[in-house]
Amino acid sequence: MLQGPHKLRSGLPPLHxxxxxxxxxxxxxxKDAALELCITQSAISHQLRQLEDALGIKLFERRGRSLSLTLAGREYFVAVAQALALVRDRTETLIENEQQDTVTVASLPSFAIHWLIPRLSEFFSKHSRVNVNLRYTLMGESAPNDAADLRIRYGSGTWEGYMSQQILGGSLIVVCTPEYLKRHGQVRETTDLRRHQLIHDQNLSCWRQWFASQGLTDFPLSHELVLHDQHMAIAxxxxxxxxxxCRSTLIADDLAKGRLVRLFExxxxxxxxxxxxxxxEIRLSSAAKAFRRWLVAQSKACSSEVSYSSGD
Structure with a gap:
């Protein structure tokens, strides 16, 4: 027999x-509920009666060991099931996003090798608990089901389904090694480039655009080495x-350390x-947000101003 409804603290019955x-x-x-919750069947029965007593409402019809919801029980079940599902969903999201300590980054090889990897130790010095999972992505690759938290892409900044923030510009400068100049002679004028092998990635128009910006629209390209991407071109x-x-932002360290020299201003x-x-549609984890903020800060600190040398 049900007791009258008890005064509930905070207006809520016991969560268990x-x-x-x-x-x-x-x-x-x-029986199935007991297995699911890892408690005894008698504990389940006790908790059901505790809930009915707390509410002062009969929620189940009992016939032997069988249970069936009453009309009030069915209505209450819908509300309770929705509420617990919401709590469960939000809890899982909170754990995944706010306590996640790994960020997966898909990057173009050129950016990863020549800019990102040399600077990662600075990120770890500030975020020692964050693990970074870095993998390659290719130019123009489309991966709607990609598991990466962040992607490094090259382009205008507009991609369907993505938010984006620019981190590095893409100015192109003419460079070579000091040893190359010693073997092949100095390069003082644009016309000196006629006798040299010119290297660039698959964007075949890059050198022509550079020459055109110098007022040389019909400059002949007699010796070219065309490579798949900027990483191979820089290598x-x-x-x-x-x-x-090459893009100045990717070779700033090589220029600063003298591995490359800039030939023209x-x-x-x-x-x-x-x-x-x-x-x-993805809510970034705290680790992904930290990595994104660090990328932007690093890009602002990275100067694109590099000196040039005629090879003297």
Missing amino acids: ALRAFESVGRTGSA ATLHGQGIGL HSTDGENGYHVCWRE
Whole structure:
């Protein structure tokens, strides 16, 4: 026999009794609910009666060991099930996003090797508990089901389904190694480039654009080494295979340490650049947010001003 409704603290019945009620209502069995909640069947029965006593309302019809919801029980079950599902969902999201200590970054090889990896120790010095999972992505690659938290892409900054923030510009400058100049002679004028092998990535128009910006629209390109991407183009230039047209932001360290020298003050500035991107519908974890903030701060600290040398 039900007792009158007890005065509930905060207006809520015991949470463990609500869990038992929801589980029985969903599975239709006190035995199954007991297995699900890892308690005894008698404990389930006790919690159900505790809930009914607290509410002063009969929630189940009992016939032997079988249980069936009353009309009031069915209405209450819908509300309790929705509420617990919401709490469960928000709890899982909170744990995944706010306590996650790993950030997965998909980056173009050129950016990862020549800019990002050399600076990662600075990130770890400030975020020692964050793990970074870094992997490659290719130019133009589309991965709607990508598991990466952040992506480093090159372009205008507009990609469907993504939010983005520019981190590095994409100006192109003419460079080579000091050893290359010693072997092949100095480069003082633009016309001197005719006798040298010119290196660039698959964007075949880059050198022509650079020459056109110098007023040379019909400059002949007799010796070219065309490589798949900027990473390969920079590597070939560093190995003395010719004169490269490279993005200044990716070779700033090589210039600063004398591995490369800039041959002309002139550069071409395109509208494109490197951007950090993330899916619009995904709520970033605290680790991903920290990495994104660090990227932006590093990009601001990275000077794009580099000196040039005629090779004297």
